[in-house]
Amino acid sequence: MQSIWREIAYYGRVLKELVFPRRCVVCGYGIEAGYVCEHCRRNYLLQRVLKGEPREEYLAGQAEPVALDVLDSVLLLYKYDGVLKDALHRCKFAAEADLLPFLREEAEAGLPSAKLRWLEQFDIITCVPTSPERLAQRGFDVPQELFGPLLDQRSGSSVYSDAVLERVRHTHPLFELGPEARRQELMGCFALRARFDVRGKHVLLCDDIYTTGSTLCEAAQVLKRAGAAKVSALAFCAARSHWE
Template identity: 55%
Template sequence: MSFAGELRYYLQILKEIIFPRACAVCGYHVDNGMLCEKCRKHYLLQYQVKYTPREEYLAGQSAPLPEDVLSSVLLLYKYDGVLKDALHRLKFEGAGELLPMLREEVEAALPNPKLRWLSQFDIVATIPTSQERRQQRGYDVPAELFLSILEERNLTACADLLQRERRTAPLFALDKQQRQAELAECFGVTPRYTVAGKRILLCDDIYTTGTTMAEAARVLLEAGAASVHGLALCGAQANWGTEADRS
C-alpha cells in the first residue's frame, strides 16, 4: 500500500474510534467490514460458475467467451446496493478509505471450504489497472482487495503477472461486443514470469460480462498456463444463477 493509502487507513481507524463503525445498510454496530451479519447474508453469493468451452471456439470458428477460456469463476457478493455504490466510489471518486472495509468483506466471504479450494492454485494474479488510473487513484483496486489476504494463506501472489499493453476506455457503458473489441490484445504476461503448466487464479473487483477476465485468461493460456479460474468480489445479476444453483 502507498503512503497515501496507509494514511487513509489510519485516519479511518481514528475516525472509527471517535465514531464507531455502523452497517452501511441498517446502521447496526459492526466491528469488521461494511455490513452486519444479517445484511451480509442478503448480498452474499459465494457462487461458483463452472464453464465448458464451446465447440465453435475449439474449432477456431469463434472469438473466446468466458466459458471458452475460464475453467470457473467464484463470485463472493452480489453487485448491488451498497456494495455497488462502494465500488463506484472507490473506482471513480477516489474513496480509498473504503478499501480496508471491502478487504474485510473479502475475508468474510472466504470461509474454510473456499480456502481449501484456493489451495489448488500455483499463482494468484489480478486484472491490472492502467498506469494512468492507478496514478490518479493512488491504488490498484483488485490488488488491494485480494493480494494481501491470499498471501496470508501462503499462496504465491503476483501483482504484476499481467501488464497493460495499451490504454483502454472505461467499459461500464459498453455492451459485450464493444468490450471485446476494446479489450482485444490489451494484456500481456510480464516477461520475467513463467506461467507454463501453472494453475492460475485471476482476481478482479467486478465480474459483469466476463469479457475482461476472458481476455486476460486467453493471454495466460496462450503463454502456456494449464488452467485459469476467476475470483471476483462482486458479480453482476446475470451471473447470480438461481437459488437452487447456489444451494
C-alpha cells in the same frame, strides 16, 4: 500531496472508529469488521462458482472466445448491488481510498474456510492489472487492494504475485459497450511480464467486478498462450445476470 491527504483521511477514519464504534452501513448495528453486519451481508453474498464450459463453435474455431470458453471456473463472492455497489463505485470512480479497508474485510468475510480451501488448487494467484493511466488518476489498484493482503498471507503451495501480467495499452471504460465491442477494446491490452513462467500452471486471476467476463477472458487468453494449463477467476462482485 494527494497521498498525504489520503493518509490523513485513513487515520482520521481509524481514530473515528476508536471513538465511535463501527456500525453496519445498512442497519446501524454495531460491528467489529467489514462494511455491513452478518445479517445484512447475507443479502449480498453470492458465493457462486461458475464452471467453464467451452462452446462447440469455439472449440471448432468458428467463434471468438467468451469467458467460460477459456476459464476453468469462476468464483463470484457478492452481488454487485446496494451499498457494496455504491462503495465499490466510489472506490473506482471517485478514488475514495478510505473505503478500501472495509471492502477488504468484506472480501475476507465472503471467502469462508471452504472457499479458502478452493484456493489451494492454484499454483499462481494474481490480479487483473489496472492501467498505469488509471492507477495514476486513482492512486491505487482496486483488485490488488481487495485481494492482495488476503491472498498473500495464505500458506500452502500457491504463490501470490502482483507482477504476472501488465497492461500494455490503455482501454476506455467498458460499461456502455456490448460484448463484441468489449472484446475489440480489450484485445492486446495485457502482456505477460518478462521472465514470469506460467507453463503448465493453474493460475487464479482476481478482479473486482464480473460483468460479461470479457476482461478476464482476454487476460486468461494471454496466460493460456504463454502455456498456462488452466486459468480460473475470483471476482469480488458480479452483475445481476449471474445471480441465478
